[in-house]
Amino acid sequence: KAGVTQTPRYLIKTRGQQVTLSCSPISGHRSVSWYQQTPGQGLQFLFEYFSETQRNKGNFPGRFSGRQFSNSRSEMNVSTLELGDSALYLCASKRASGEQYFGPGTRLTVT
């Protein structure tokens, strides 16, 4: 089976812009979670989608949003980018038994 794919792998944006990141889960996995990883805050849960519905949301401002499509692919959007949004954004595809399989991540740099 192909693993989790994320696009793009790298992004450079300026403050105030918005960005959309994409994640394709492992075939057959219906749950997709997003995480933000920074050196200072570590790995933080953003949100989780299952069958096109957001089931859980972490403690992030409303500028962070996401969605999931009928084929389980997911996107996350960050609007009005701030310098502090620079991070590695990881997508994880989850089996029903709970194991999460992470994609390679998107490295976002906000200047």
Add this chain to the structure above:
Amino acid sequence: GQQVMQIPQYQHVQEGEDFTTYCNSSTTLSNIQWYKQRPGGHPVFLIQLVKSGEVKKQKRLTFQFGEAKKNSSLHITATQTTDVGTYFCAKGGNTGNQFYFGTGTSLTVIP
């Protein structure tokens, strides 16, 4: 909150020595997962523990879940240079569908 404390934050060992990282929570955990992230890589799922007092082994790795389900540990016997990376525990949230990661333990193995 949802923070999971891990100790130590850093560990340097000589190749062949043992290594242990501990994960502690102030609340009872429904389950706990362990991940390894190599430098420049993404988290890779290692194991999930669900039962009180559970012990699971994977070659040189031993995972334990405390009797009170408030702590967990990962022990590596006779470390090798391939064990280098950051080891994270992750606790399941209230619904079991979201996971909150610990602060991580960065392991350096000196050949």
